[in-house]
Amino acid sequence: MLNTPTPLAPAAPPIQPVPSARETALRDAAKELEAGFLAEMLKSAGLGKTSESFGGGAGEDQFSSFLVQEQARAMVDAGGIGLSEAFFNALKERADV
Structure with a gap:
């Protein structure tokens, strides 16, 4: 039998530090800001408007904003689109001051 070298095990990914509760709250706020921005852009693009030929009536008009927000x-x-990371960095910088 030949001595064949055993393959090296893949390197373990670097250990990421556990974010603090404050950083988690800031990241959540940044995500909500981006979601709010995207919701407004989706509304401006016409998403959530009642179709004229076959629509859900007043109920659809009242609840379409919830659908757009969840989308x-x-x-x-x-x-x-990357805004939440920029928002997070700005919020973190502002909180550190």
């Missing part, structure tokens, strides 16, 4: 939150959870 914006889903976009942020999927990575968003």
Whole structure:
């Protein structure tokens, strides 16, 4: 039998520090700010408007903003457009001062 070297195990990913409660709260606030921004952009793009041919009436008009807000939150959870990181850094800098 030949002595074949065993393959090296893959390196473990670097250990990330556990964020503090304050950083978690700031990150959540930053995500909500980005979601609010995206919701307004989605509304401006026409998402949530009642269709004229077949719509849900007054109920759809009243609750469409909730749908748009949740769609914006889903976009942020999927990575968003990067605003939440900028908001987080600004909020963190401001809180550290």
